[in-house]
Amino acid sequence: MFNPTRDQARQFFFDTWRKYHAQQPLTDLEKITLTILAEHPEYHALLDQPERYVDRDYAPEHGDINPFLHLSMHLAIQEQLSIDQPVGIRDLYRQLCVQKQDEHAALHEVMDCLGEMIWHAQRYQTQPDPAIYFACLRGKLGLPEA
Template sequence: MFTPSSDDVRRFFCEAYRKQRSGEILSPMDAIAADWIVQHPEYADVLSDAEAALARDYSVEGGQANPFLHLSMHLSIAEQVSIDQPPGIRAACNALAQRLGAHDAHHEIMECLGQMIWTSQRNGVPPDSVAYVECVRARCA
């Protein structure tokens, strides 16, 4: 299994943005990333300078949102929905998207995903995918 470093993730998004802007051929993953990048024009300056992106600190103490984490969560959710893993995430996402639109639905799902990861790490237990999907379903109501 591939476990990219934070620098790998930052390079990936900066490169996908560069390719998209210059009209180069995008890999399937680049294309998915570019679709989400387009929906976040506020990240353009960060993504335009890979070296600065690598040097930047997005610690909690800094109080600034990490655009690479945000975009990575969009990619994770898109992949989960595409393969319906965990089971039920596709239907829950689609229901939420009907109510809010796809982008806002992803942002709601991010809250549930973050909560699941935080709980797992805090308690030293595997992620609870059932609770995750239930959290998304609850946001549909």
């Protein structure tokens, strides 16, 4: 299983951005990542300055949003959608797209729920529970619990 360190994950985003600007060939994963990066112009200046941001800490208690976590969650969700895992995620995402009339906004709704599931697993020291993930998504759609 691929389990990069914080620095490796951050370096992947910096390297993808650098390779794109240098017009170097990208791997399939880098191509997917570049699509996500293009949807987040607010992070482009950060990606241009790896030496300044590679070690920066982002404290949510101070209102900081960790751009690397945000981008990583986008990447994780893209993978989930591509293989429909957990089973049913793709259908719920499509319903959110219809509801929001905006694919990126729908992805952020999914991200909220993914974050809730991860928070729950960390808080209670359990495995991530797709039931929590799906309950959150159904709630956003106004659907009854399964």
